[in-house]
Amino acid sequence: xxxxxxxxxxxxxxxxxxxxxxxxxxxxxxxxxxxxxxxxxxxxxxxxxxxxxxxxxxxxxxxxxxxxxxxxxxxxxxxxxxxxxxxxxxxxxxxxxxxxxxxxxxxxxxxxxxxxxxxxxxxxxxxxxxxxxxxxxxxxxxxxxxxxxxxxxxxxxxxxxxxxxxxxxxxxxxxxxxxxxxxxxxxxxxxxxxxxxxxxxxxxxxxxxxxxxxxxxxxxxxxxxxxxxxxxxxxxxxxxxxxxxxxxxxxxxxxxxxxxxxxxxxxxxxxxxxxxxxxxxxxxxxxxxxxxxxxxxxxxxxxxxxxxxxxxxxxxxxxxxxxxxxxxxxxx
Amino acid sequence: xxxxxxxxxxxxxxxxxxxxxxxxxxxxxxxxxxxxxxxxxxxxxxxxxxxxxxxxxxxxxxxxxxxxxxxxxxxxxxxxxxxxxxxxxxxxxxxxxxxxxxxxxxxxxxxxxxxxxxxxxxxxxxxxxxxxxxxxxxxxxxxxxxxxxxxxxxxxxxxxxxxxxxxxxxxxxxxxxxxxxxxxxxxxxxxxxxxxxxxxxxxxxxxxxxxxxxxxxxxxxxxxxxxxxxxxxxxxxxxxxxxxxxxxxxxxxxxxxxxxxxxxxxxxxxxxxxxxxxxxxxxxxxxxxxxxxxxxxxxxxxxxxxxxxxxxxxxxxxxxxxxxxxxxxxxxxxxxxxxxxxxxxxxxxxxxxxxxxxxxxxxxxxxxxx
Numbered sequence: 001x002x003x004x005x006x007x008x009x010x011x012x013x014x015x016x017x018x019x020x021x022x023x024x025x026x027x028x029x030x031x032x033x034x035x036x037x038x039x040x041x042x043x044x045x046x047x048x049x050x051x052x053x054x055x056x057x058x059x060x061x062x063x064x065x066x067x068x069x070x071x072x073x074x075x076x077x078x079x080x081x082x083x084x085x086x087x088x089x090x091x092x093x094x095x096x097x098x099x100x101x102x103x104x105x106x107x108x109x110x111x112x113x114x115x116x117x118x119x120x121x122x123x124x125x126x127x128x129x130x131x132x133x134x135x136x137x138x139x140x141x142x143x144x145x146x147x148x149x150x151x152x153x154x155x156x157x158x159x160x161x162x163x164x165x166x167x168x169x170x171x172x173x174x175x176x177x178x179x180x181x182x183x184x185x186x187x188x189x190x191x192x193x194x195x196x197x198x199x200x201x202x203x204x205x206x207x208x209x210x211x212x213x214x215x216x217x218x219x220x221x222x223x224x225x226x227x228x229x230x231x232x233x234x235x236x237x238x239x240x241x242x243x244x245x246x247x248x249x250x251x252x253x254x255x256x257x258x259x260x261x262x263x264x265x266x267x268x269x270x271x272x273x274x275x276x277x278x279x280x281x282x283x284x285x286x287x288x289x290x291x292x293x294x295x296x297x298x299x300x301x302x303x304x305x306x307x308x309x310x311x312x313x314x315x316x317x318x319x320x321x322x323x324x325x326x327x328x329x330x331x332x
Numbered sequence: 333x334x335x336x337x338x339x340x341x342x343x344x345x346x347x348x349x350x351x352x353x354x355x356x357x358x359x360x361x362x363x364x365x366x367x368x369x370x371x372x373x374x375x376x377x378x379x380x381x382x383x384x385x386x387x388x389x390x391x392x393x394x395x396x397x398x399x400x401x402x403x404x405x406x407x408x409x410x411x412x413x414x415x416x417x418x419x420x421x422x423x424x425x426x427x428x429x430x431x432x433x434x435x436x437x438x439x440x441x442x443x444x445x446x447x448x449x450x451x452x453x454x455x456x457x458x459x460x461x462x463x464x465x466x467x468x469x470x471x472x473x474x475x476x477x478x479x480x481x482x483x484x485x486x487x488x489x490x491x492x493x494x495x496x497x498x499x500x501x502x503x504x505x506x507x508x509x510x511x512x513x514x515x516x517x518x519x520x521x522x523x524x525x526x527x528x529x530x531x532x533x534x535x536x537x538x539x540x541x542x543x544x545x546x547x548x549x550x551x552x553x554x555x556x557x558x559x560x561x562x563x564x565x566x567x568x569x570x571x572x573x574x575x576x577x578x579x580x581x582x583x584x585x586x587x588x589x590x591x592x593x594x595x596x597x598x599x600x601x602x603x604x605x606x607x608x609x610x611x612x613x614x615x616x617x618x619x620x621x622x623x624x625x626x627x628x629x630x631x632x633x634x635x636x637x638x639x640x641x642x643x644x645x646x647x648x649x650x651x652x653x654x655x656x657x658x659x660x661x662x663x664x665x666x667x668x669x670x671x672x673x674x675x676x677x678x679x680x681x682x683x684x685x686x687x688x689x690x691x692x693x694x695x696x697x698x699x700x701x702x
Contacts, residue, residue, distance in 0.1 A: 025512070051512055052512075054543075056539070057535070057538055057539060057542055059531075059534075059535035059538065059539065061498075061501065061531060061532055061535055062501045062504070062532065062534075062535025062536050062538065062539045063501070063535075063539060064501070065498055065499075065500070065501025065502045065504070065505060065532065065535075065536060066501045066502070066504045066505030066508055066536070066539055067505055068501075068502055068505060069442075069490075069501065069502035069503060069504065069505025069506040069507075069508070069509065070505045070506065070508055070509040070512075071505075072490060072502070072505075072506060073440070073506055073509040073510075074509075075509050075512070092493070092495045092498060093498060093501070096493045096494075096495055096498075097493050097495075097498055097502070101491075102698055102699070102700065102701045103476055103698050103699050104473045104476045104477050104481075104483075104491060105472060105473045105474050105476060105485075105698065106472075106473070106483050106485065106490070106491045107485055107701075108701035109701075110701075139699045140699055140700065142700075163701035163702065164700050164701050
């Protein structure tokens with residue numbers, strides 16, 4: 001049992017899975033000798049060798065396709081994109097080739113696609129994006145968004161053992177986030193024994209009675225901060241971390257709406273075309289009579305993500321925006 | 333040095349010759365090899381490459397069967413049995429059968445649209461191919477796809493996606509897995525002349541070259557990418573000139589000569605199995621029919637050139653002539669092989685038409701692997 005950073009959790013999951021299963025290997029740019037842009041695989045190549053920790057040429061579509069080829073033979077590739085934004089290079093490989101392969105009866109594609117995404121201070125339009133809306137409409141893919149070290153480790157293990165292509169979102173902002181600065185609920189102890197976290201099960205971070213706040217990714221931090229502020233004002237907020245976006249825990253959303261009657265959906269990606277639209281639609285279809293207020297959503301503005309701090313701050317969903325939305329809902 | 337040895341060693345090709353390359357004239361009974369910037373002509377001593385009678389007739393059967401299967405499918409399309417469209421490969425029979433016949437059962441084949449012959453000779457039954465074209469349950473995709481978007485897992489044949497070029501990296505990845513596991517197996521894949529313009533072609537070949545992977549890339553250059561001419565597709569004189577840029581050996585061959593295809597491919601596959609890395613082969617043919625069943629070929633094709641290739645470089649006719657003139661087979665044996673190839677295609681069609689259409693209730697099955 002112990003406390004580790006989110007980055008260490010990902011690194012440990014990879015290491016332990018590679019020790020456990022010789023068919024697991026890594027492709028990525030600069031991951032071998034250099035340990036990767038974020039040092040997730042530092043020391044891996046020395047231990048596992050150049051054949052399992054492979055420095056690939058700068059050609060994302062090429063090595064994504066190659067990983068799919070290896071997966072077709074039964075190997076279990078884990079591929080690292082240096083930044084999530086660059087996954088657009090490999091879009092057809094993932095969406096057209098990997099995702100539909102099993103449906104076309106051509107066998108499973110056990111592939112993990114690691115995407116370090118979301119905003120980090122002033123990383124600009126090509127190093128800050130949230131890629132999940134691009135993939136959400138593609139059957140055959142799974143999309144995972146862990147926010148705690150516990151989930152990051154347990155869900156990466158689940159992803160590696162899964163027989164489908166899994167888009168594993170990881171959050172640069174959380175990599176080295178000091179463990180002692182995190183709210184207690186976001187730092188569960190990591191078991192020393194092997195463990196996994198199943199896909200499709202949301203986690204309630206905070207029980208509440210008045211308003212429900214459903215979120216995933218880095219915005220769990222704003223959600224918890226906002227819930228603290230509302231509590232001082234006498235409003236009790238239930239906070240749910242979805243953790244898994246495809247499949248997602250529909251029952252958890254419906255349950256909390258039945259309990260509080262008021263729903264705010266929050267994510268860092270743009271509100272327009274964001275996953276929150278699907279969640280809201282499901283509630284409208286299946287829990288309409290439990291709603292006591294219009295469903296609210298908070299996400300980034302409908303613009304490309306800008307670099308300069310005042311612009312970036314205006315683009316991102318801030319704690320203040322979440323507080324404002326919760327207050328409005330509570331007062332409705 | 334005997335003349336034969338000299339021919340095997342090759343005669344240097346001058347840069348002037350490479351700049352004036354003519355696919356029809358310059359590949360008569362000879363081929364070009366490229367090792368780095370060292371380009372050489374080699375005469376093809378066909379008499380030294382005679383396979384056994386059984387192999388000769390096996391190749392003949394599969395070439396003839398390929399043509400018969402495609403012609404049977406074409407008429408099935410005209411009769412309304414094929415939903416969607418169909419692409420055929422008339423003129424590519426020698427290139428497909430000659431190359432894929434070099435693979436072992438346990439080696440992966442990564443075919444493209446014009447490789448029906450590769451499917452058949454690798455062991456994919458014609459009735460399965462036809463059921464797939466007809467959208468039936470007995471096709472390998474159980475009605476989820478059609479046309480030559482077709483794979484066959486029991487014989488290690490992948491299914492392509494329509495995005496041309498994408499399968500080149502996939503073939504490289506399969507070869508990567510073979511190398512990682514130390515199996516000593518080769519992987520064989522194809523791309524069209526148009527496909528060499530894609531980024532994926534470059535990324536896949538480069539990846540294979542860097543990691544010295546056991547894979548053979550065949551460019552089926554049939555001189556048309558749908559309705560686009562070669563001169564609109566690439567500025568170099570021959571696609572094989574790309575090989576030195578990747579640091580791998582290249583061969584430019586007449587893809588209508590099955591014995592030459594077999595010789596060059598089996599040597600390339602042997603090099604791959606031995607750990608000597610990938611080979612790029614440009615196999616030149618002529619697409620003797622339209623791009624698809626909907627394509628009006630005569631709108632854009634150079635009819636005079638088409639006539640010349642049809643008359644002199646129809647792979648099946650060339651092979652018939654060779655078998656007879658070399659004394660490898662009698663006219664009766666050749667005719668019997670054609671008759672069996674066609675009868676088998678027609679039986680396959682009849683069986684495939686008996687296969688049921690998929691039940692709509694199965695639509696949601698298998699989106700995810702268990």
